[in-house]
Amino acid sequence: MYRLAAFDMDGTLLTPDHRIGPETLAALNQLTDRNMVVTFATGRHYLDAQPIMAQLGLQGYLITGNGTRVYGKQGQQLYATDLPAEIAEDILHTDWDTPASLHVFRDEGWLTEHAVPEMLQAHHLSGFQFQLTDLRRLPAFGNSKVCFCAPHHVLIELQAQLQSHFGERVDLCFSAYECLEVLPLGCNKGAALSKLSGHLGFTMADCMAFGDAMNDKEMLAGVGHGVVMGNALPQLKLSLPELPVIGHCEQQAVAHYLQHWLRSPCSPYTPV
Incomplete structure (x- = not known):
């Protein structure tokens, strides 16, 4: 029924300790055995996501940096977009x-002026x-995105500042409660995934996708079959009420859903 399956990583494929469970890995391998294209769509950097896939013996297309x-x-890099130089310079x-x-x-990587050792746990697999650096000395060109990290209520206040400052010249999204991202306009x-599916000769109707955060919204809404995680941000569930909601990433809910779907792709699924 579908030719491509796209998966968010954190909060979807990965468990809360940022690992892929054995049942999930087996389900992904079943998809590739059936000649489905597997795509990982993540906010992570390529240098972060690709080693995780390699360690698990997975091969697939990668959408990174949201x-x-x-x-x-x-x-090989198929597509790239950066913040306009004047926008990046203004932010920095x-x-x-x-x-x-x-x-x-x-x-070349992740650059900041703030040592945040607590954030490294999410990257233990890769x-x-x-890299600590003076951000004001960075070139204005070549910056794919910027992230602000803080408690959610702090970011809500900052979001209003950014919206007032930039208007509709950038896209803002919460990739997690404590991470607000500034992205090139129209980038999500x-x-x-629309560009990748076209590159492969598919349409978005040929794709299914799984996600848990607001940075997954456009992907889930645009594919032939979108699936929302039970642990998803409440805002995502409210914005896509028509989509099925499955179990929690801690219980490898994607694997359970796929096992059911592979056995009987047309029958309804009841979350466990």
Whole structure:
């Protein structure tokens, strides 16, 4: 029924301790055995996501940086978009009225002025780490996205500042409760998946997708079959009430859903 399956990583495929469970891995391998294209669509950097896939013996297409980059199965870059230089320069040289830490992502890695060792736990499988640098000295070109990290209520206040400052020149999204991202206008996982599916000769109707956060919204809404995680952000569930909601990533709910779907792709699914 579908030719491509796209998966968010954190909060969807990965358990809360940022691992892929054995049942999930087996289900992904079953999809590839049936000649379905498997795609991972994540906010993570390529240098972070690709080693995780390699360690697990998985091969698939990669959408990284919440849609700013798309990679082929051999790691070749198929698509890239960056923040306009004037936008990036404005972000990096404005003294925002917030205690949130600022993080910049470029092809060479993750750059910040703030040592945040507590954030490294999410990257223990890949060993991906931030590089401390003076962000004001970064080039204005080549910045794929920036992230502000802080408690959610702090980011809500910052979101209003950013919206007032930039208007409709950028896209803002919460990739997690404590992470607010500034992305190139029109850049999201759904737009990137549309480009990838076209590259492969598919339409979005040929795709199914799984996700848990607001950065998954466009992807889930745009595919032929979108699936929302039980542990998804409440805002996502409210914005996509027509989509099925399955179990929690801690219980490897994606694996249970796929096992049911592979046995009987047309029958309804009841979450466990």
